[in-house]
Each structure stands twice: as structure tokens, then as C-alpha cells.
Amino acid sequence: MAILTYDERLKEIRLLMQYAVPKKAMAKAEKFINRYATDPIALTLFKEFYSYLPEAKDDAITALYCLDRKRGAFLLCATTILDSYLYIVTTEKAEFLGPIKEGIWDEEVLSFFGYKDRDDFLKRHETLAEAVEHTPTHLAQDLCPICSVAEGENHISGCPLELCPWCGGQIITCTCRFTQLGTDRINEESELDSFLDLLEKKGRIPYNPRDQRPSYLTEDVLK
Ligand SMILES: [Zn+2]
Numbered sequence: 001m002a003i004l005t006y007d008e009r010l011k012e013i014r015l016l017m018q019y020a021v022p023k024k025a026m027a028k029a030e031k032f033i034n035r036y037a038t039d040p041i042a043l044t045l046f047k048e049f050y051s052y053l054p055e056a057k058d059d060a061i062t063a064l065y066c067l068d069r070k071r072g073a074f075l076l077c078a079t080t081i082l083d084s085y086l087y088i089v090t091t092e093k094a095e096f097l098g099p100i101k102e103g104i105w106d107e108e109v110l111s112f113f114g115y116k117d118r119d120d121f122l123k124r125h126e127t128l129a130e131a132v133e134h135t136p137t138h139l140a141q142d143l144c145p146i147c148s149v150a151e152g153e154n155h156i157s158g159c160p161l162e163l164c165p166w167c168g169g170q171i172i173t174c175t176c177r178f179t180q181l182g183t184d185r186i187n188e189e190s191e192l193d194s195f196l197d198l199l200e201k202k203g204r205i206p207y208n209p210r211d212q213r214p215s216y217l218t219e220d221v222l223k
């Protein structure tokens, strides 16, 4: 899969919006997505929404709420002109769960986020009265700016900000995988899995915003 820049992803979303957003709602809808121009979570949701409009009717997202998040997966509610819809979103994909008033039916999703059942979810979130707006992830200091896990959680495998517990370098580029496995190349997925096992045993270094936020992403750059 080709990796698109944020600009390319926005361009793609704007193109989809031409077919999806009612004309008179366009200016506001564009302004809204621009607030999340470098948020990989929101961009993934926007692309899904504007590719497959939930009711197959013209519509536009007007607000985005974060109901829950865990290990880089976000439970988001997109409020639109027509309704409010639930999505579970990672940096890789967004999955549509249905209108919020129907709650969540998927048992796996419910237990992942710690809800007893559908009623428990509805009791907490049906009205959105206490919902907090989704903060663009690049502004949320406690989230990994690349894979979006929270402080204290392990990065998603492959995140370039994960540090190596053996050498302290970047785990996707250091050579510890070879020394640990006693080989000079890794050809098989199974070898990569063996390395991940060793890594778990050694103890992965969880995300910590104080020493793992690249300086170009902090406010210092603006000073
Ligand atoms: Zn990360």
C-alpha cells in the first residue's frame, strides 16, 4: 500500500466531498476537515465517511467526538447534518458501527472498551451531552503523534517512535533484531514473530511524551 502524505490524503477527501456534501454546506464542511489536516485518525474516518455515506444520501460531518480510546483505537462519533454515527478508528482503518442512538451491537468492541453491554454504552453516551470533542491527535500531548497510542501504552508494531530496549535506538531501524536472532537477514514472517516474542520478553518501551516526541512536533519549533 502506498503511503500518502497528509496533503494527498486531504486532497482525496476533498475530491470525495465534491460528490457527497450539499453545496450550501461545503464551506463549513471544508473548514471542519482542515482543523484535522494532520490528524491520521480523523483523516481515516473522513475518508471512510465520504466514501460510503452512511445513509447513501448527501451529508457532511459537522462535529467529531471522542467517546473512548485504547491502544491506538478510537471510538469516535461523527455528527453530521442527518444524524450521529459511531466509528472505531485506528491510523490504518475506520469501521462504521451505525447510528449512535442504536448503540454498539458488536460484543468484541463493547468488551474492548470496557462496556458491560449495549445498554451500558447507551446509558453513558446516548445523548452526547458529556461527549468531548476529538482533539486533533497531533495536538494531544499524551498521544504518540505517529501511532496514536496514549502515554504508558506500547506503540503499535512498526511505529517509528518505538525505542529499542536493547540499544535505545529506533526499533524499526536498529540492528538488534539480527543480533537477537543470531542471523544476518530476516526473510520469513515467522522470524519477525520470534523477534517480537523476544521483544515482549525483554519488555517493550511504552510511549512517553517526554523523551519520545520528536522536537519538530513540539511548540519549540514556533518559538
Ligand atoms: Zn507510536
Ligand SMILES: [Zn+2]
Binding pocket: 164, 165, 166, 167, 168, 169, 170, 171, 174, 175, 176, 177
Ligand atoms: Zn536496538
